[in-house]
Amino acid sequence: MKKNIRTFAIAMAIVFSNNMVYFAETESSLQEQIEQNNSNIQELEKKKNEIIDQIGVESEELQGVLNEIDSKSLELQKAQAEVEFYQSKIDGVQAEINSINVEIENANNEISLKESLIEEKKKEEEEAKGLLENRIRSYYKIDIASNMLYMILESKSLSEFFSNVEDVIKIMSMDKQLVQELRDIQNQLHNEKEEINKKLEEIEISKNSLVEKQEELLKVQEELLVKKNEHESKMNELYVLETEKTSIINSLSSQEEQLENEIGDLTAYNEELEAQLNSILNEINNNSGNNQNNGGTVNNPSSEGFIRPGYGPVTDDFGPRINPVTGVAGYHRGVDFADPYGAPVYASKSGVVAYSGWMSDFGNVVIIDHGGGVQTLYAHNSQLLVSNGQAVSQGEVIAYVGSTGMSTGPHIHFEIRINGQAVNPWNYL
Ligand SMILES: [Zn+2]
Numbered sequence: 001m002k003k004n005i006r007t008f009a010i011a012m013a014i015v016f017s018n019n020m021v022y023f024a025e026t027e028s029s030l031q032e033q034i035e036q037n038n039s040n041i042q043e044l045e046k047k048k049n050e051i052i053d054q055i056g057v058e059s060e061e062l063q064g065v066l067n068e069i070d071s072k073s074l075e076l077q078k079a080q081a082e083v084e085f086y087q088s089k090i091d092g093v094q095a096e097i098n099s100i101n102v103e104i105e106n107a108n109n110e111i112s113l114k115e116s117l118i119e120e121k122k123k124e125e126e127e128a129k130g131l132l133e134n135r136i137r138s139y140y141k142i143d144i145a146s147n148m149l150y151m152i153l154e155s156k157s158l159s160e161f162f163s164n165v166e167d168v169i170k171i172m173s174m175d176k177q178l179v180q181e182l183r184d185i186q187n188q189l190h191n192e193k194e195e196i197n198k199k200l201e202e203i204e205i206s207k208n209s210l211v212e213k214q215e216e217l218l219k220v221q222e223e224l225l226v227k228k229n230e231h232e233s234k235m236n237e238l239y240v241l242e243t244e245k246t247s248i249i250n251s252l253s254s255q256e257e258q259l260e261n262e263i264g265d266l267t268a269y270n271e272e273l274e275a276q277l278n279s280i281l282n283e284i285n286n287n288s289g290n291n292q293n294n295g296g297t298v299n300n301p302s303s304e305g306f307i308r309p310g311y312g313p314v315t316d317d318f319g320p321r322i323n324p325v326t327g328v329a330g331y332h333r334g335v336d337f338a339d340p341y342g343a344p345v346y347a348s349k350s351g352v353v354a355y356s357g358w359m360s361d362f363g364n365v366v367i368i369d370h371g372g373g374v375q376t377l378y379a380h381n382s383q384l385l386v387s388n389g390q391a392v393s394q395g396e397v398i399a400y401v402g403s404t405g406m407s408t409g410p411h412i413h414f415e416i417r418i419n420g421q422a423v424n425p426w427n428y429l
Pocket of ligand 1: 316332334335336412413414
């Protein structure tokens with residue numbers, strides 16, 4: 001018998017009401033679908049939690065890699081500083097070597113200058129010697145007797161003769177003296193050159209010691225560079241590891257997000273199914289005469305002086321309800337009237353608009369203050385027609401039906417609040 005009533009009620013649910021067709025599935029198939037969805041949600045939650053665990057593990061590993069990168073980069077910096085320190089030492093020694101090379105070049109230039117001077121003086125000496133030899137030869141080559149005779153004949157007196165002989169001797173001794181002077185200059189130049197050579201040898205010894213020192217520095221630096229390169233290649237390995245870990249975490253996060261979306265879709269689907277189920281149950285209640293309604297309609301105020309905010313059927317009633325996702329007991333603080341999108345929302349009673357605007361879960365909401373701590377609330381509207389502080393009269397259109405905020409379809413979420421506490425609206429409607 002009960003089943004027959006239900007079948008009738010379901011048939012009644014498929015009626016033209018306020019120009020809208022409300023379609024309902026059978027109660028049991030709805031229940032089954034809801035249960036199926038819930039088990040799917042649980043399955044997805046399990047997978048999501050596994051992925052969150054994996055993300056935890058990977059993140060910990062990534063943190064380890066990042067820590068290693070930090071300590072390695074410190075070591076690398078130290079190695080880099082050491083290499084640079086040695087480089088500055090090497091540069092200093094190189095500068096010394098360069099200035100010594102300049103000294104060596106100067107000394108070599110001086111030496112070649114001395115050598116060319118010596119060469120010059122040698123030539124001059126050769127010439128002077130040649131001159132002297134020529135003179136001597138010409139004196140000795142000539143027949144001395146005839147020459148003497150010539151000088152005697154030519155000389156006007158004996159004294160002139162001696163004076164001529166003396167002149168010859170004088171010239172020859174001047175030639176000799178010139179040769180000697182040239183030889184002295186050459187000796188002096190030789191000495192100077194020797195001194196420069198000695199200096200050059202000293203310079204070269206100190207240069208050799210600098211070159212040795214530089215070779216040692218280069219060897220140490222070479223070792224430091226090897227160490228530095230090792231640090232660098234280790235750093236590169238760590239960077240590769242970091243990139244890998246990051247991409248793993250990103251892919252896990254996107255999987256998690258996808259599961260979250262699927263869970264959200266299923267949750268919304270279940271809310272819709274539950275609304276349908278409630279609507280069917282409501283129809284059953286209405287038809288079996290168990291409605292809590294005490295007489296108020298959209299047009300006629302109840303004995304308490306309230307009217308309904310819309311014509312739509314009740315799709316979710318006031319009272320406790322089990323959250324389909326978490327399984328935790330919750331509470332629906334109002335009554336949902338499933339009016340179509342854009343339908344008018346009526347003020348349940350005259351009053352002053354206490355709030356007209358956005359509230360996250362309620363979307364576009366109107367709250368009317370009726371005095372004496374009594375307020376009515378109309379949520380999820382598509383458009384608001386009143387503003388804060390405005391006086392409204394009962395039955396006045398205050399908004400249009402919508403699905404803003406936490407809502408799965410167009411409806412009016414209607415609450416009556418007394419001193420801030422939501423009460424069962426059916427006690428006043
Ligand atoms: Zn609601």
